[in-house]
Amino acid sequence: MAATLRRRLLRLTLGGAALALLGARTAHGGSPRVIRVVARRFAYQPGEIELKAGERVVIELESLDFVHGISIPDLDKRIDLVPGRITRLELQPQTPGEIEFLCDNFCGAGHEQMHGRFIVRA
């Protein structure tokens, strides 16, 4: 219950953090910074991604070896990462802090260690 409440509060705090599967074009001109992330057993590379509050970015995810997932519980979002396919998601966090993500498709002995985080700077 407490964890759920914390998640909801964080979601509210993140407020304008926008996350969408692309194709979606950015709403307000300019090209967002593109950050490529590779998923392979049992890590994301890079595992820590620094963002600026208010900055629009596109995360391009590619899995090399398994249908990994990326789950971002604070944003209540998850996506399957199919090998051979680039999966794009747009992110525009408004508030400094950390947003954790993890693989939520069981992928083997190191699955529990496959996680990362966005570090949002002011």
Add this chain to the structure above:
Amino acid sequence: MDRRHFLNLAAVGGGAVYASALAGCADVGAQGMAQGTSHAEPDFYFVQLSDVHWGYQGAANPDAAVTLRKTVATVNALPTQPDFVFFTGDLTHTTDDPVERRRRLGEFKTIVADLKVKTVRFMPGEHDAALDRGAAYQELFGDTHYAFDHKGVHFIVLDNVSDPGAKIGDEQLAWLGADLDKRDRKAPVVVLTHRPLFDLAPKWDWATRDGAQALALLMPHENVTVFYGHIHQEHHQMTGHIAHHSAKSLMFPLPAPGSQPSRAPLPWDASAPYKGLGFREVEAADTGKAYRISEHPVVRA
């Protein structure tokens, strides 16, 4: 004296309450079972064992090769043998090698065949089943989801691990709905599953992606209790009138949900071997509407 923790549960009529009563214990009760004051005589009892992770090798349990055998001996030494034993998944530690997976499952099966209890039931965890969608498990143990009845209680075994995405899936949910439709809504139902059906700690993947759909099907039923594993520790939570009880592991304990950044195993304590490990008795009373849980260590002092 044995260290026994009791938890009484009577999920009757939606009137369950939570009360902390005895030292070191949590009591959940209603209708005369509250606060550990009036325990009904048990109708039967079963033993829940969980998260054996046979095949694990690592610092979190330097005694991994014999922990299961010691547990079997402890269960066999119980003064009254249970009606049945149930393993709530992760019988083995995962491996990419299909041959090794079958070897581990086979060894596990051979070791637990030494249990005195004649009726031993199983279900897979994600370590057993997620990498091959349950193929090896089914070869050795049969169906990954099923139902059975015991002394007036309807037991439902739900598989939320064979799909690597921790989904029960539409087909199994339809099966669950059809099974429940045949039950009187006042009849006692026990659900056995590996992962929590509710969002215990999504940041640690301690959830079932479509668990809310299973709970929605269960909610109209007045007497539902869920026993599960996966998180390698006792945890007790209510979702509405449904009680959820997780069990300890028999290989390594994990930290409390969300208590630290990583869900890495807690370190082995050489001064207290098997600390945090164990199994439990579940006594059913009041025709399956009340349960008393007693935790047991791997070995008796």
